Amino acid sequence: xxxxxxxxxxxHIARVEGKxxxxxxxxxxxxxxxxxxxIEGPRFFEAITIGKKLDEALAVYPRICSFCSAxxxxxxxxxxxxxxxxxxxxxxxxxxxxxxxxxxIESHALHLYLLVLPDYLGYSNPLKMVNEYKKxxxxxxxxxxxxxxxxxxxxxxxIHQENVVLxxxxxxxxxxxxxxxxxRLSEALPKAEYTFELFAKLEQYEEVEGPIIHMAVKPRGDxxxxxxxxxxxxxxxxxxxxxxKMHMVERVVEHSFAKHSFYNGEKPFMTGAISRVVNHADKLxxxxxxxxxxxxxxxRPTNPFANNLAxxxxxxxxxxxxxxxxxxxxxxxxxxxxxxxxxKDGFGVSTTEAPRGILVYALEVKDGRVxxxxxxxxxxxxxxxxxxxxxxxxxxxxxxxxxxxxxxxxMVVRAYDPCISCSVHxxxx
Amino acid sequence: MEGxxxxxxxxxxxxxxxxxxxxxxxxxxxLLPKAEIVCWFMLERDSYExxxxxxxxxxxxxxxxxxxxxxxxxxxxxxIVVAVGSCAVHGGVQSWEKDKSLEELWKTVYGDGKVKFxxxxxxxxxxxxxxxxxxxxxxxxxxxxxxxLGTFLVGSWPxxxxxxxxxxxxxxxxxxxxxxxxxxxxxxxxxAGCDAxxxxxxxxxxxxxxxxxxxxxxFDSLARxxxxxxxxxxxxxxxMKMFNAHNPKLEEMVEKIFQGVEE
Ligand code: SF4
Ligand code: SF4
Ligand code: SF4
Numbered sequence: 001x002x003x004x005x006x007x008x009x010x011x012h013i014a015r016v017e018g019k020x021x022x023x024x025x026x027x028x029x030x031x032x033x034x035x036x037x038x039i040e041g042p043r044f045f046e047a048i049t050i051g052k053k054l055d056e057a058l059a060v061y062p063r064i065c066s067f068c069s070a071x072x073x074x075x076x077x078x079x080x081x082x083x084x085x086x087x088x089x090x091x092x093x094x095x096x097x098x099x100x101x102x103x104x105i106e107s108h109a110l111h112l113y114l115l116v117l118p119d120y121l122g123y124s125n126p127l128k129m130v131n132e133y134k135k136x137x138x139x140x141x142x143x144x145x146x147x148x149x150x151x152x153x154x155x156x157x158x159i160h161q162e163n164v165v166l167x168x169x170x171x172x173x174x175x176x177x178x179x180x181x182x183x184r185l186s187e188a189l190p191k192a193e194y195t196f197e198l199f200a201k202l203e204q205y206e207e208v209e210g211p212i213i214h215m216a217v218k219p220r221g222d223x224x225x226x227x228x229x230x231x232x233x234x235x236x237x238x239x240x241x242x243x244x245k246m247h248m249v250e251r252v253v254e255h256s257f258a259k260h261s262f263y264n265g266e267k268p269f270m271t272g273a274i275s276r277v278v279n280h281a282d283k284l285x286x287x288x289x290x291x292x293x294x295x296x297x298x299x300r301p302t303n304p305f306a307n308n309l310a311x312x313x314x315x316x317x318x319x320x321x322x323x324x325x326x327x328x329x330x331x332x333x334x335x336x337x338x339x340x341x342x343x344k345d346g347f348g349v350s351t352t353e354a355p356r357g358i359l360v361y362a363l364e365v366k367d368g369r370v371x372x373x374x375x376x377x378x379x380x381x382x383x384x385x386x387x388x389x390x391x392x393x394x395x396x397x398x399x400x401x402x403x404x405x406x407x408x409x410x411m412v413v414r415a416y417d418p419c420i421s422c423s424v425h426x427x428x429x
Numbered sequence: 430m431e432g433x434x435x436x437x438x439x440x441x442x443x444x445x446x447x448x449x450x451x452x453x454x455x456x457x458x459x460l461l462p463k464a465e466i467v468c469w470f471m472l473e474r475d476s477y478e479x480x481x482x483x484x485x486x487x488x489x490x491x492x493x494x495x496x497x498x499x500x501x502x503x504x505x506x507x508x509i510v511v512a513v514g515s516c517a518v519h520g521g522v523q524s525w526e527k528d529k530s531l532e533e534l535w536k537t538v539y540g541d542g543k544v545k546f547x548x549x550x551x552x553x554x555x556x557x558x559x560x561x562x563x564x565x566x567x568x569x570x571x572x573x574x575x576x577x578l579g580t581f582l583v584g585s586w587p588x589x590x591x592x593x594x595x596x597x598x599x600x601x602x603x604x605x606x607x608x609x610x611x612x613x614x615x616x617x618x619x620x621a622g623c624d625a626x627x628x629x630x631x632x633x634x635x636x637x638x639x640x641x642x643x644x645x646x647x648f649d650s651l652a653r654x655x656x657x658x659x660x661x662x663x664x665x666x667x668x669m670k671m672f673n674a675h676n677p678k679l680e681e682m683v684e685k686i687f688q689g690v691e692e
Pocket of ligand 2: 594595596598599603604605606607608614615616617625628634
C-alpha cells in the first residue's frame, strides 16, 4: 500500500470554506473511489444569524467567502429586500451590478492568472512567473486592481463591503469617479481580450469530455448578466428561483463538511461561467458575442476545462457591460444613495450568478430579525459533478506516475475555479 | 534577520480573506527577493506545513480537532507566530453564537447528517498557543501587513494601536453616526487602524477590528449610550459580540449598566 499526500488548490466551499482534498483510491482492477474531502471546520452561518437583527446578519454573510464577498453581500441583500417587500430603484440596481462585476473581474483575473496559468506554464506558484511572464502578470494585476478598486469605490472595500445596505448604498461615489471608472474599464478591454486569446490556446483535456447538465440563473431583462429570478437547465427545463429546493436537492455526505447537490435528486450538475455561456450565450452582445461566435468549438458544453475560457470571455463581456450600466446610472444623475426601508415580515429568495456559479439565499424576516436562512454556494452545487470529472481523469491515468495523476486531478478541480488550499490523498490498495 | 526570511501562511477555518488581502498586494512582489515562501497553499503548490519558518502567519479560527493539532505544530516550527485577522485573533464571526451548543448549531445546518471529521466551536488561536503578534481586522488593512512585515524584516517589532476608531473618525471629520443618526456605531470600543472606513461611507462601525484591550474598551459606557437610545440589553450584547464573543469582560460590563433595570 502506498500513501501520498499532496496539496492542491480548491474552491470556497458552501458554508464552510477553505480546506478540501481529493482522495483517489485505486484497487487492482482500477479506480475504486474518488472523494472530494472538505475538511475545513463548519462555520454555521445560517445557524448563527437566526434570531439576529437583519442588518447585522447582512454584515456577517459576506464573511462566508472572501473571493465572492460582494456576491454574498448583494445576494443576501436582495433576498432580504425581497423578504421585506422593497425594490431598489433601477439606477441603484445598475450600480449594485457594477459592484458585482468588480467582484467578477477581480475573481476571474485571480483565478485565471494566479491559480490556473501556473499549471500550464509549469510553475508551482504564480509569483515565480514574474520575470518570464511580465506581460501576463502585469495584465493580471491590472485587471485584479480594477476589480478591487470598483469594489473599494462602490462597496467601501474589496473584501467584505459594508457600503451595501438595505435600501441602497451608504454613500455613492461622485460623478467624476464613475466617469473615471468607465475610462478604466475601456482601457481594460484589450487586456481582457488578450486574456481570451491566451486561454483559447490552452489544452482542454479530452479525458473528461462527456455530457454535462448545466444550470444557470436566467438573466433578468434578457441581457447576459448576474441577476435573475429563474434557473435554466441545459436540458431545456426552467424553474422559478423559489423552487430551488425541489430541483437542486442537497444531501449531507460523510466525507465533507459541505453538502452535495443533485438535479432532481439524482443527477450531478455544473454551474459557473461555462454553464452561463452554454445556457445564455444568445444574450451576449458586443465584442464578447463576436469572440463567442468565432470560438464556439472551444466553449463547448462537454468539458469542464472550457470553464477557464468561459471566464476569459466573461472578462471581456462584463467589462463592456459595466460601462453600459454606469451610463444607465449616470443618465439619472444625481441619484440618492438610499431610500428609507420599512422592515416588514416576509420571505425572499435571491438567486444570482457569483463568479463560480449559482448562489442562493433564502431568508425569512420576522420582527426585524432573521427567522430562517438557507444559503447554497456554487461550490457546493459543483462538488458532486467535480467528483465525477476527477473520477474520469483518474480512470484514464491511475496507472501513471501518481504525481502526474495528482496534478491532473488538481487541474480538474481548479477548472471549476477553486480558490482554497487543498490536499490530494492517493491511496493504492 | 539574515538571508531569506522563511515565511509560512497557514489557514484554519476562515473565509480566506486575510490571505487574499495579502495576495492582492502588488507590494508583495517587492518583498519576494527577501523572503522564501515555505507554506502558503493558496498560492504555492509546493507548500510544506511542517517545515521550520521564521514567521508564521495564521489565519482563521480553530474549529476542528485537526486544527488544534495543526496550530501546535506551527508553534513548534516557528520563531514568530502572528495571528492574522479577526478569526485568528478573536474567533471571528463564526463565534457569534458561542453561547449555543455545538449540537444545536449542527442540527440547524446539517439536520441528522454526519461527517467523519470532528467539528468544535470556533476559538481564537491564542486559546491553544502563544501568539507573538496580532494583525487585527476582518480583513486587515493592507498597511497592517506592510507595517508588520516591514518591521519584522528589519528585526524590529510592530506596535499595537490602543485608541478607538472614533479618534480616526473625528480626525477625518465624518459626521458622527452614533450621535447624529442614533445608529449603534461600535467605533468607541473598536481598535483603530482602518481610518474609520465605514463611518466614512455613512455606515455604522460593526467592530470588525475587535475591541481595544479590555482595560481601554469601555463596553459599559457605550452600553449606557445605547441604552439611552432605547436599545435592549440583548441587542447591545449581540452587536458587541459579533467580533468579540470571546471577550471575558464584555458581558459583565454590559450587565452592570442594566443592573436593576427591568426590560
Ligand atoms: S478575519 Fe475576516 S477576512 Fe480574515 S479570514 Fe476571518 S472572516 Fe475572512
Ligand atoms: S461615527 Fe462612530 S466611529 Fe465615528 S465618531 Fe461617531 S461613534 Fe465614533
Ligand atoms: S469602521 Fe469598524 S467595521 Fe469598518 S473597517 Fe473600521 S473597524 Fe471595521
